[in-house]
Amino acid sequence: MDLHFGAGGPTDDERAAVDELLGPPTSSWEGADRRDADLRWARGGRAARGRRHLLLPGLHAINDRVGWISAGALTYLCRRLTVPPAEAYGVATFYAMFSVEPRPATVLRVCTDLACAAAGASDLCAGIESRLGRGVQVERSACLGLCERAPAALAIKAGDPVRTAVSAPATVQEAVLAASSPDSAPEEPSPTTAVPQAGDPSLTLLRRVGVVDPSSLDDYRAHGGYAALRRAFELGPAGVIREVTDSGLVGRGGAAFPTGRTWQAVASQPDHPHHLVCNANESEPGAFKDRVIMEGDPYALVEAMTVAAYAIGAHRGHLYLRGEYSRAAHRMQHAVDQARARGLLGDDILGRGHAFDIEIRRGAGAYVCGEETALFRSLEGHRGEPREKPPFPGETGLFGRPTVANNVETLVNVLPILAMGAPAYAMIGTERSTGPKLFCVSGSVDRPGVYELPFGATLGEVLRLAGVRDGLRAVLLGGAAGSFVGPDELDIPLTFEGTREAGATLGSGVVMAFDDTVPLPRLLLRIAEFFRAESCGLCVPCRVGTVRQEEALHRIGERTGAAAADDIALLREVGRAMRDASACGLGQNAWNAVESAVDRLGMYG
Amino acid sequence: MTVTPLGIPRRLLEFTIDDEKTRVPEGSTLLDACRAAGKDIPTLCHGDTLTPKSTCRICVVEVEGSRTLVPACSRKAEPGMAVRTDTARVRHSRRIVLELLASSTDLSTTPKAAEWIKKYEAKPDRFGPDAARPGEGPRVDNDLYVRDYGKCVLCYKCVDACGEQWQNSFAISVCGRGFDARIAVEHDGPLAESACVYCGNCIEVCPTGALSFRSEFDMRAAGTWDESAQTATATVCAHCEVGCTLTLHVQDNEIVKVTSPHDNPVTHGNLCNKGRFGHQHVQNRD
The missing domain is CATH 3.40.30.10 (Glutaredoxin)
Incomplete structure (x- = not known):
């Protein structure tokens, strides 16, 4: 790799921001003043290129300090990390939170x-x-x-x-x-305000939110914290995986894949190191449950990640936290630091010989990075673009190694599974959707927030609990990638199989209620704008399809019936191709909400 | 002495394509298998010398048990698979992909595009006259080659050829996101200020003519480009002792373009700046 760096250096501020993250440069190859010794020894190769994963933190450091990323700052960061400037420019322009043009602080x-x-x-x-x-x-x-x-x-x-x-x-x-x-x-306001049920003794996942001091490890332990990890050490890695498998836990991020199976797949891979990734890039419109857990009960996630890492034999955990979640990031960082100081993370956790540590990585504004392979690319310092599966992450994941990637909610479910045992956990919910589930209820309700209910509660029950207002026109289930259901469908059981049977999707548990004062065509247009803006641009059906979808909805506007029929037909055809041929879930689901609005709500009819 | 690489013997996998049994060596892609079985699968972003990124999705096929269609260019064949290459679902996706591409990109110099548009009955005009296009004009900022991104389908082949798969220059990357994504050098500046070494290996792999020799670009503009009047002469580059294979494309006794055969086991179609562009001395008739 013969890198070419343009002229122009960083300002003092930019240099300081980068050096604060990476330490001072050690040679002129990295951007320090040239010494004779540098001419005799070129520091490069694998060790230098192996720091590519620090590109995103580096871009954050510059952007946080100066407000935008100048050419000089980018060049300096590239020198420090041995990254080609063109690629770094491609990465910097990928994320919504960065700007490569000057802007106010x-x-x-x-x-x-x-x-x-x-x-x-x-x-x-x-x-x-x-x-x-x-x-x-x-x-x-x-x-x-x-x-x-x-x-x-x-x-x-x-x-x-x-x-x-x-x-x-x-x-x-x-x-x-x-x-x-x-x-x-x-x-x-405290995250408790986002949990209307706070303090209810029947809660499992949310029981500590609003009850414990999120900054106090002692308080967490006084409320049952770290009992699950002790139990995990008693069971051994295989025992933990057996419990998780028997509990029937499936991923809560939307894909609903059995968690025990993915853990088992990674644990049995001979290729090492194994990685654990916690996907906290919660960006689905309407979703905020992961934020509430991380703000209100951060040690629970630290403990759950530790249990998962122990089970799959991982020594490094990566928490990919949405860039906009600044309070959650602070609380998680504090929790990780405290746990490390108290020997609950580190080389010898609880004196049981297991080494594990968590690194928090901030996203920078990209919904697509919630897709696991895109998330890995983002962590590795590349553009957050998904790749073809297979190979699946259990075989080839982060840095090409076997990786478990779980959502925040999925991971914190492991704590009650170990605390109460798999059989008791599996009794909660329905036969095929076990355990408690978090729902993010917002929109036209009196008490919006995160609600915890066992799987099997109906849509109507959740909405009544949140105080749904009169004049309900539509409910968006699963967020922008989910689908609309009508006010006559409130008896849909909120389980994976129940929503599937009803032709809808549970997704990540978003329940948004809209009353008849909200203009639905405007909402659909906003959803289409969202997908257009968040498409990574890798594959044609999504890159162009999301644009054509938005254009057609603009053209339709408020029209209905025969005046809209041609564009509806066009939307249907483009939507079908996006669903069938897009590279990842973003494009595959970009037409769901529009389709359901047409077919279930009778919009434009 | 010519050595034909034999490689490690590979196990044969058996599966069906359009209900007919087929056997391919382990590790083959569905595209390899389909082509071996004589199926006509259109491809754009697939390159014979590159690892596919599967961005264009025009080669999608149906695999039994798969929720979505799969790109034939990157999916590996597995024993017992049931693959269908010409179902209504497949044809629908290919048609829409062509419509989306042709409505946003100038495919006039993409080989076979017109033929596929006809075959799949694609109607790119259906999105109306206001359908958004990136609207980029050709960038003519050097004497050797032109970047006409109005013709770019973002297949990523030039990026891969410039970067880790071949040239290791890393002069270009995809920047921006979604419909605003573009191929660019750092800070989207001119080529002359970039890491470009003018090897032209990006032109070699470009499937749409978005990247072209300056000579070709100028002749097309003047209306004198005529592929039917061109001859291709195989020769060996005399600039250094490596001796790369060249194919000189000649029209009216002028070298108008230089390519290199992709099946050369050493260079795989790649050349350096001298081999690709350094041919003017041949034509010095003084």
């Missing part, structure tokens, strides 16, 4: 996605834009995962350190305050 991202749109985000946006001057860049954003407090806005002010402030539910005045002085903005 403060960016205010106003969510205009489904729940926020229904709560008046467009008026909010217009109000904010008229109040804020050129010192702040206002961006219309995809779902920020704050749907229980819609409408939401997130201010990020670059500097040392970078500051963030969330305003939700946002008013023009509060959002402007958050953007102009993030430090003096009122603190976010």
Whole structure:
């Protein structure tokens, strides 16, 4: 690799930001001043290229300090990591949170996605834009995962350190305050407010949210924490996998694959090292359960990852955390640091000889990175593009090694499985969908938030619990990649098999209610915009199909019947090809919501 | 002495293509198998010298038990598979892919595109006159080759050929995302300021003519490009002792393009800057 670096260096700020992450450069090959010794020894090769995975943290470091990524800063980062500048440019331009053009230090991202749109985000946006001057860049954003407090806005002010402030539910005045002085903005309400059932003794997954102090490891232990890990050490790795398999646990991220089977597949791979990845890139519009767990009960995720790593024989865990979740990132980092200081992460956990540590990696604004192979590429320092499966991650995953990738909710389910034993856990829920399930309820309800119910509860029960308002017009199940169901279908049992039989999908547990004041064509257009913006561009059906879908919905507008028939037919044909021929789940599901609105709600009819 | 590499003997796998039994060596892709069985599978992003990224999805086939269609170019054959290459579902996806591509890209110099559009009855105009196109003009910023990204289908072949699969120059990458994704050098600048070494191996693999010799680009613009009037002469590059194989494309006694056979076991169609572009001295008639 003969790298070519253009002229132009970093500013002092940019250099400091990169050096703070990577340490000072050790030779002129890495960007230090040239010494005679450097001419006799070129430091390169595998060791230098092996630091590619630090590219994304490096881009974050620059963006956090300066607010954008200049050519000089990118070149310096490339020198430090032996990365070709063209590839680094490709990575920097892939993520929504980065800019390679100069912009103000403060960016205010106003969510205009489904729940926020229904709560008046467009008026909010217009109000904010008229109040804020050129010192702040206002961006219309995809779902920020704050749907229980819609409408939401997130201010990020670059500097040392970078500051963030969330305003939700946002008013023009509060959002402007958050953007102009993030430090003096009122603190976010406790995650307890997102759990209307908080304190209910019947809860399993959410039982500690709002009960324990999320910063205190002692408090976590006083509430049953680390009992599961001790039990895991008693059972041994094979015993843990047996329990998880017998419990019937399936992935909660949307694919619903049996967790025990993936663990077993990786545990039995002779190729080492094995990797554990926790997918916390929660970006599905309407989903916010993982955020609430990480903010309200962060040690539970640390413990669950430790158990999983022990079972599959992994010594490194990667927590890929959505870039917009700043409070969750802080709390998780604190929890990981505390656990490490107390010997619950590290070389010899609880004196049982198992070595494991967790590294937290921030995403940078890409829904597609929730797809596991795209997530691996992103962690490795490449563009977050998916790849063909097979080979599956259990065989060839992160850094080409056998990898288990589980969602946050999936992992925290392992704790009650070990605590109560597989048979008792399998008694919860239905025969084919076992255990408790989290639902993210938002939209036209009085008490939006994360609800925990055993599998098998009906859609109507969940909505009644959340206080659904009168005049229900439609419910979006599973988020933007899910499907709409009508108000006459509230007896659908919320299980994987039940939703499948009803021709819908449970997805990641999103339940968004919309009453008849919300213009549905506008919502569909927002969903289409979302997929167009989030398509990675790798495969043709999704890259162009999502654009043609959005165009057709624009053309249809408010038209119905014969006036819309041609475009509906076109949407159907493009949608079918996206579903059949796209490379990953993003494109395959990009037409679900529109199709269901046409077929189940009778829209445009 | 010519050595024919034999490789390790490979086990044969048996499965069916369109209900007919077929046997291929282990490790073969479905595309290899289909072509061996005489099936006509269209491909764009597949390159005979590259590892496929399966981006164009025009080669999709139906595999029994698979929820979605699978790209034949990258899926490995497995024993007992039942593959169908010409079902209504397959034809539908191929037709839509062609419509999506042709409505957003200039396929006028893509070999076989017109033939496929006819065969699959694709109607790219159906998306209306306002259908978005990237709207890029040709970038003519050097004397050797032209990048006309209005013709680019983002197959990633040039990126792979420039990067780790062949040239190791890493001068280009895909930048941006989704419909705004483009092939670009760092900071999307001109080639002259990039890491490009002008080997032209990207032109060699480009399936659409988005990357072309400056000579070809100028002759097309002048209306004098005529492939039927061209001859191809196989020869050996005399610039250095490696001796790469060249194919000189000659029209009206002028070398208009240089390629290299992909089945050369050493160079696999790759050349250096001198072999690809350094032929003017041959034509110096003074």
